[in-house]
Amino acid sequence: MIYLELFLNFLQIGLFSIGGGYAAMPLIQERVVDAKGWLSMTQFADIMAIAEMTPGPIAINAATFVGIQVAGIPGAVVATLGCIFPSCIIVTVLAYFYYRFRKLNMIQGVLSGLRPAVIAMIASAGIALIILAFYGQRSLPSDLASADIIAVAIFAVAVFVLRMWKPNPVFVMAGSGVAGLILYSLFG
Numbered sequence: 001m002i003y004l005e006l007f008l009n010f011l012q013i014g015l016f017s018i019g020g021g022y023a024a025m026p027l028i029q030e031r032v033v034d035a036k037g038w039l040s041m042t043q044f045a046d047i048m049a050i051a052e053m054t055p056g057p058i059a060i061n062a063a064t065f066v067g068i069q070v071a072g073i074p075g076a077v078v079a080t081l082g083c084i085f086p087s088c089i090i091v092t093v094l095a096y097f098y099y100r101f102r103k104l105n106m107i108q109g110v111l112s113g114l115r116p117a118v119i120a121m122i123a124s125a126g127i128a129l130i131i132l133a134f135y136g137q138r139s140l141p142s143d144l145a146s147a148d149i150i151a152v153a154i155f156a157v158a159v160f161v162l163r164m165w166k167p168n169p170v171f172v173m174a175g176s177g178v179a180g181l182i183l184y185s186l187f188g
């Protein structure tokens with residue numbers, strides 16, 4: 001039964017996560033943390049960090065890792081298949097229609113209308129993860145000064161390095177991990 005639940009939940013996520021993996025993050029959070037309670041918010045944040053660092057699409061990686069947490073290797077296979085199945089069907093159909101009707105203004109209008117919604121979904125997921133990293137909870141506390149200073153400092157330095165020198169983000173993530181290990185062992 002858990003396999004069917006995993007498949008159907010990730011089928012739903014795969015069906016409605018228009019805009020890629022980052023747009024899927026709030027949907028995955030809603031299903032696996034809020035609705036099903038399969039993971040805590042901390043476990044979800046850890047899985048999202050791992051899914052981001054590993055090669056491949058973040059939503060598929062997240063589905064695989066959630067499946068492993070919930071039901072082992074078979075759960076990973078089922079969740080991953082549920083996540084990619086809608087995309088395979090939808091992309092095939094859309095490619096056919098886009099190829100036939102790509103010059104129509106209506107098609108261009110639909111694509112233009114989807115962009116702001118996708119950006120809003122990505123921003124929502126990013127803000128939720130920042131709040132969790134800075135405050136250790138899902139919502140902003142009344143005392144904003146209670147943020148984890150080490151986490152804020154690592155975040156600020158990482159953003160500065162990324163914007164100033166534009167290095168490979170993998171190196172910035174690795175450096176942030178090392179900085180966190182050192183700073184939290186010394187001051188945490």
